[in-house]
Amino acid sequence: MTASEFKAWAKALLARLASRLRPHLRARTLLLLPALLLIYVLVLIPFTPGIRDIRRAKVDQPAQIYSADGKLLAEFKPTHREWVSLKQISPQVMDALIATEDRRFYQHHGIDFRRTAGAALRTFSGDRQGGSTLTQQLARNLYPEDIGRSQTLTRKLKEAITAFKIEALYSKDEILETYLNTVPFLYNAYGIEMAARTYFDKSAGQLDVLESATLIGMLKGNSYYNPVINPERALDRRNIVLGQMVKFGHLPPAKLDALSKRPLRIDFERQTEEPGRAPHFAQQLRKWLIGWADDNDYNIYSDGLVVRTTIDSRLQSMATNALALQGNQLQSIANAAWGGRAGCANANADLGHAFIRETDAYRAMRASGANDADAIRKLASDRPFMQALCENKTRVQAAFLALDPRNGQIKAWVGSRDFSQDPFDHVAQARRQPGSTFKPFVYGAAFERGAKPTDTIVDQAVEIPIRGDEIWRPADDAPPSGRPVSLRDGIAYSKNRITAQLMEQVGPGRVARLARDMGVRDSHLDVVPSLALGTSPVTLKEMVSAYGTIANDGSYMEPLLVTRIENKDGDVLAQFESTPERALPVDATRKLVDVMRDVINRGTGTAIRTRFGIRADVAGKTGTTQDNADGWFILMQPQLVAGAWVGFNDSRVTLRSDYWGQGAHSALPIVGDLMQRALRSHLVDARARFDTQETPGMWQTMLTRVESWFDETFTKAPKPSKPKTAQTASQPVRPKRAPTGPAAEVTEDAPQPPVFTTMPPILPAPAESASDPATEAPTPALDAQQ
Template identity: 30%
Template sequence: MGPRERRKHSRSKTHTVPIIIASFFGFILLAGIAFGVGMLANVSRWLSDLPNYTDKNQYLVSEPSTILDANGNEIATLYVQNRQNVALDQVSQYVRNGTVATEDERYYEHGGIDLVGIARAVVVQLTGGSEGASTITQQLVRNTILSEEQFDQTIERKVREAWIAIKMEEIFSKDDILEMYLNTIYYGHGAYGIQAAAHTYFSKNCSDLTLAEAALLVGIPNAPSTYDPTVNPDLAKQRRNIVLDRMLSNGCITQEEHDAAQAEDIVLNVTETPENGTLAYPYFVDYVKSVLQEEFSTDMIFKGGLTVKTTIDPTMQAAAEQAVDETYTAQRADELDCGAVAIDPKTGYIKVMYGGRNYNDAAGAHTNHALARRSVGSTFKGITLAAAIKAGMDPSVTLNCSSPMTIKTYSGGTVTIKNAGNHNYGVRTLASATAVSSNTAYVQVQAAIGYNALKTMASDLGIDTENETAEFRGQDNLTLGTCYLTPLEMAEAYATFANGGYHRDAVAITEVLSRDGSQLYAHQDNPTQVLTTGQAEAVTNVLETVIKSGTGTGARLSVDQPVAGKTGTASNGDDRTTDVWFVGYTPQLCTAVWSGRSSSNEPIGYGTTQLPIPIFRKFMNAALKDAEHENFPTGEKPTFKQNSSWNFSGGGGDTDSSSKSENTESTDSTVTEEGATEGGTTTTEPTPNPGTGGDTGGSTGGSTGGGGSTGGGGTTGGGSTGDGTGGGGTTGGTGGGSTGGGTGGGSTGGSTGGGTGGGTGGGGTTTTP
């Protein structure tokens, strides 16, 4: 091709491009016109049946909603309660300024919809952030007169909302609209409107709120259950500080005022008001309301005439309340509180929610202890066990359970861990180490499979590991329960083991009906398989030994049902117990029980055997007294890695314990499980029940106890589950041990022989912790 031809071709291409572009934009223009014509017709139709938005009273009219228990009995009537409407000039200027700065900073500049805010929100979302674009006026419309349409994501609903917002601002002043908004918004804890919120949280009028108090309240409506300062004070404080930041950036306060307010701690003065309409189970009703708030508007919940069907079982709830009352009375523990949750593993239904001993106790400030975060202690070892089994670790693998022990972590560092009382449990299988709740064994397990394996398993089991207050922060002794979880989370997690490895989210509401009976919500069962059934069976088999012969023998049931579970205890930096737990399950029911004080760091002077275990036993026996016998699900045996492939810091990994290092158990007569101190918290456990034996040969027996000079002898006998002496051995020795302790040997109690009573065969007297 010559130069002339190339120029001709080039000129032709140059002319073609504008033609294509012009054609394209012409098409867009024609399409836009056609779309616009059709849209105008639709808009006219959409705006033909608007509710009455000109009457202020339309924003306050309500029809009560009803909450039902699992049997269809009414347990609460929800309506606009604890509301005291106030004029805007009676509201603290801090509240007004903070609300506008946080919810709609261009409120006094737009006419109902904010195009600038919409554009900004689009940019933020496109860059990976999150920001809403609804104005205060739009929120008021959506949460009140258009509440039944709020989940409709169509253009029709958005056009109707925007149109009413614009019209409202033509009819009402900005101050009128802000006043309506502040009198209708939900501030959590049963408080509707800013005046009720001020009375509820601070026992004062909203006109008298300080800057820090006002900012705290302004932050709550974004997520009332999350930012309730009586339940989650740390999250509420973080949200308060965000409000203060926005007030500063909008020129509402000075830097000095900002800094002083952020430095203040949250100090509440809660005024308890009657829960109008709540007939029973106030903690559960509060929880149901918070769940509803995440799906429906406040206006729809308390004015929409809904029927809410829930999962709470009145018979089981009564049994739980009785179990707590009887146990606390017997132990004279009236100054302590309790939280408990029972879940049906097959459905995820919450059958029991026990939030505290006195809902109206001002000291507890309505704190729902079923949802409160506490250090879980060794109950977390059940989660570690599941992670280990999923990673291919056989429960028969052996570990050195000596104490103290410096353990090489998964990341290459080291951490020094001790068992309770610095007790040496010798070389044991993972199953036996679980029964006695050996800390050194479980930190080695975590080191072998890695922190992320534990965190992932916890998340898969339904635990909110990303919640800052849960404190999943890479700690090398996470397995000892150095995180903060709720009874609801623990019950949901362990229910997965009971259900053959299938996890279900905890469910409180099964169905919601509108005032005309149409279905607005129905729970859909959507289980997720976290473990194979065989893996879950392996976890359960190990946790059954905890109750058969370990730290949880007091949880044995009189009803004909198999039972598994794990104890857990947490202490402060002075090794004084602050929290005691038991999480256990049968095929039909999984229950988590916590006991302690409302102030989490105060010592309580009680152990697991005195409070949570008896509560669990009493409740489960009553709840399951008429249940038919069931077995746990069984499945194909998991494929495990070679035991020798696990390189534990303390040795072990081989099932042939006779070739391992010599065991040297101490001669303490009482053993408590003790974890590494983490942030001022130590996990401790009670004395385990005797009789499981040393699994791999027990201990040498020391100078006073058990068998001969070389240890308890045998591969299945010898050592004690938790005493300090090692029990009998195959040779009997001279310490008063068993003459044939090949299958169990020692006892929990004796410090100088085979058992408390120095038995002559089979290992002495059994003592229950």
């Protein structure tokens, strides 16, 4: 037998066997398939949402965020939705929904077998139909990840199982209510209440029959029947819904023709969530709380957590108002400096052209073949385009943070002038050069090594070698006087040359390490001499935290957002507090606080006394970076440390004013306003005093200066010796050079004893610098004298 003959014989044999067994197989298959399907359903049940999960879906409770004084700050909802009861929804919405989506809703128990069979027959004949009931749709809406949306038997079975569970747990009214409150309607609107507000600017209870039909019509395909961008399709679909309502007795037939001819009359407005009292704070808190909830098996959107924060709603309100007031005043100055909203290119053509080149519109024109000149000329002549661009670039920004230095609790947090316009958080996200507000770290490091506030350094030209042959020449707004300047006066009048020489003596590595210990822990600090003048960008949160360390006798307290978390029944789940970490010795810290008082009493921060009338025991520091790009001010009081930053999102844009650009005139008023209100309302105790060795007042300060002058005039001081291991203030010895590269690590400099001469301080300099210091080396941007 050949191979072909064998194949033919085998085929014939199999055919005879199949013909004999076929009747038996048919019968067995008919009996076996339902059994297999039942087994498969039983296997799928554990992989569908459980009864507990379905119950939770109806009673989801978002985390509620409260201030320290009991005010609701925010609710963390997963979607933009407002739950309403059936009584709050127009009856015509329910009529339209049932007539269109599930006319036998009140007769079935989750699955409409008649509709499912009819949809299957139409689908097999080529007319694809959907057979899902409202309960099945609700199952998909509530559990999209568990059920899925693929067109498979497994998905349909999961959907059916879940629908049966829902019907067993919910009443029909509860199912309708849950469905209408969870169905999406585009534009971040979830549920019928948000849909009514978004498309018709009214509540769900005020919807008429046409509006109800329009919204229910969208359920067949939100995007396809979107009444905003596809009004003709939405109109046709609305009329189909009206026809269904007539067909099933929910609308008199006589009204159909007239209603069908009516226009849509959409009143569209996107719904935005209320920003709340402290939106930037809430934004940061949400990130932290999600991590905590994940670690502790909680859901911030459904478990009804109650979070008690450190924010004081009264201080928060004061800070928001103070920042808004000062920001509006500075905006008028910026508008005048830049020639109005559309005048930024006219005020500075090169910068204006740079702004244009950074836009998507410019890149699109270049991609289409236009050359640079043509693209610039066309866009610069487009008034609406330039108005929007200039308004964005020249919008003044500001930020504010206040905390209690005794425990690290954050009391007020304002991340920008307007959260809706600029949600970017300038407190914790923006990194800007801190300017002279960084100088206290240099003086703190010197006091830690034994220096005294009365020690002096000669005000002389300074040249410090940096990379290669480059020389850094820090300058002030006045030429060197050649006179000795006390450390107290150096920080009070923010002398750059004095601070630079002091930095040489203590070393950049030691200063950088101290700054990190005190609170500047997230930003990179370049270990270079110019760090003394605040050339490494940092956040406002870091700086206020570090000043909190100064106000807390040198003990760092990690900034705290939350004091405790409770469940919905009030049981405490977790409590939080900061643990003190010693960053600077007490003695050195008290010297630092003492000299920083002089910044307020007679230095660059005197407006706190003269303008705001604050008589409390306070200390602080102003700061301004090169070209007035950033204005800073941080004020310390024993119970509250408050800091503000003012600038623009683009550091190339400034107020273009040597007066208004300074921190003493841009940022200080925000802090001064807040502190003045806090003291008057007794939220902060005006009688609180820093625990320092001495609290010199105006008369005591004058007496000390007179005594020093008398001793110097009538007592011949011995000439200081010049051993090899010592140095004089007028001839500083170079310390071991620290790494200068941008990626250099913070390292400890070789030990070098501080050497100062004891001489009388100079007479007071003007409280504010009128110009920006110059530098002759291509170093990072330096700080103005402030």
